[in-house]
Amino acid sequence: MSASAIEQLAINGGTPVRDVKSRPWPQWPIWDERDVQAVNDVIRSGAWTGATQVNAFAQEFAQFHEARFGVCNASCTISLQSALRAAGVGMGDEVIVPPYTFIAVPTVVLLVNAVPVFADIDPDTHTLDPKAAEAAITPRTRAILVVHHAGCPADMDAFPELARKHNLALIEDCATAHTSAWRGRKVGAIGDMGGFSFNASKTMTAGEGGIIVTDNEEYYERCASIVNVGRLVPGAKYEHTLAGTNLRMTEFQAALLRVQLTRMPEQAARRWENGLFLNRELAKIPGIRPMKLDERVTGHSFRNYPFRFDAAQFGRMTRAEFTKALSAEGVPCGGGARPLYRDSLFRPQNTYAGTQMDYSKVYCPVAERAAEEEAVMLRQTQLLGTREDTQDIIDAVAKVQRAASR
Numbered sequence: 001m002s003a004s005a006i007e008q009l010a011i012n013g014g015t016p017v018r019d020v021k022s023r024p025w026p027q028w029p030i031w032d033e034r035d036v037q038a039v040n041d042v043i044r045s046g047a048w049t050g051a052t053q054v055n056a057f058a059q060e061f062a063q064f065h066e067a068r069f070g071v072c073n074a075s076c077t078i079s080l081q082s083a084l085r086a087a088g089v090g091m092g093d094e095v096i097v098p099p100y101t102f103i104a105v106p107t108v109v110l111l112v113n114a115v116p117v118f119a120d121i122d123p124d125t126h127t128l129d130p131k132a133a134e135a136a137i138t139p140r141t142r143a144i145l146v147v148h149h150a151g152c153p154a155d156m157d158a159f160p161e162l163a164r165k166h167n168l169a170l171i172e173d174c175a176t177a178h179t180s181a182w183r184g185r186k187v188g189a190i191g192d193m194g195g196f197s198f199n200a201s202k203t204m205t206a207g208e209g210g211i212i213v214t215d216n217e218e219y220y221e222r223c224a225s226i227v228n229v230g231r232l233v234p235g236a237k238y239e240h241t242l243a244g245t246n247l248r249m250t251e252f253q254a255a256l257l258r259v260q261l262t263r264m265p266e267q268a269a270r271r272w273e274n275g276l277f278l279n280r281e282l283a284k285i286p287g288i289r290p291m292k293l294d295e296r297v298t299g300h301s302f303r304n305y306p307f308r309f310d311a312a313q314f315g316r317m318t319r320a321e322f323t324k325a326l327s328a329e330g331v332p333c334g335g336g337a338r339p340l341y342r343d344s345l346f347r348p349q350n351t352y353a354g355t356q357m358d359y360s361k362v363y364c365p366v367a368e369r370a371a372e373e374e375a376v377m378l379r380q381t382q383l384l385g386t387r388e389d390t391q392d393i394i395d396a397v398a399k400v401q402r403a404a405s406r
């Protein structure tokens with residue numbers, strides 16, 4: 001094949017850097033006979049309800065994430081909502097959240113009748129900016145909900161300090177942060193409570209599921225009660241101290257997750273190695289800026305690999321054109337959407353928790369730039385391959401860059 005055929009962008013009829021039909025990216029989820037066996041064993045046991053697997057998994061995961069307690073439940077959304085409730089966040093309280101993340105982050109605040117207050121993100125990590133968060137604190141603020149964005153830990157020196165200084169609860173959204181660590185400690189129970197997701201798109205999955213981790217026994221007991229119809233832990237089956245609901249994880253999910261957990265360290269190590277390689281190599285391409293990896297970050301799940309795209313150095317190519325061209329080269333990717341405060345959910349006519357918060361006045365410039373112009377995301381499975389697979393990503397980005405700047 002001639003060099004010019006290879007250089008022509010695949011989107012214009014050229015040969016893609018990676019032919020995904022003959023060389024697909026690693027498939028997800030990853031499973032084998034052990035997973036089948038684990039679920040089969042639960043089926044055969046007849047113990048379809050109960051908590052044998054659930055309790056065992058809660059302990060195993062909490063231990064893995066260096067927390068004293070774990071409370072399994074239906075999802076990360078439920079985990080975060082329960083954590084806010086356990087921390088006493090309620091009607092009219094304000095909770096500081098980042099605007100460039102998943103919709104569950106502000107909605108869990110609304111679901112406990114509190115008010116999400118958006119503060120801007122850090123331009124280098126796209127995690128909540130501690131200075132912006134501090135500036136958003138008012139006498140009504142009760143909690144900060146930090147998100148370890150795409151698996152990158154938020155500043156876990158600054159946020160615990162801020163929470164202490166202003167007497168706020170600190171909840172960690174670890175939906176995508178399995179194995180992520182700050183200064184050698186895994187995230188989740190660095191703050192008061194942390195919630196993880198086991199949805200199919202995450203780096204550890206049973207299709208759906210979630211867990212709250214914490215070092216605080218009181219929070220543990222409250223969370224366990226909230227997701228288990230208000231029962232005491234441990235306690236009589238028909239004695240209840242709060243209005244809980246049934247948000248329990250099933251035995252089937254927990255059995256599967258116990259097997260998934262055994263694979264996670266090796267998979268995370270592979271993504272970490274490939275992520276660092278991408279950071280090094282993509283930085284050499286004009287117009288591409290990898291996210292900053294703070295030296296205090298000692299673990300990053302790379303559930304996604306986000307990087308920053310600068311249109312000014314890509315001829316007249318927009319980010320949408322770039323992601324289309326890169327996908328056509330066999331490197332599927334996406335860009336951000338819009339900051340969450342511009343979602344229809346936050347239309348001015350919608351008022352929550354009895355407040356008149358007018359979200360049309362919210363403006364977080366860094367989040368706007370990230371969401372609308374700059375951020376490009378690769379998927380975790382693209383970091384689960386070999387060095388050669390990862391090199392394809394770099395070659396494809398470089399090829400699009402050359403074509404755009406010609």
Ligand SMILES: Cc1ncc(COP(=O)(O)O)c(C=O)c1O
Nearest residue numbers: 075076077102104175197198199
């Ligand atoms: C940052 C973040 N928080 C929360 C969630 C919600 O997780 P779940 O689907 O388990 O409720 C997600 C899911 O994508 C997420 O990315």
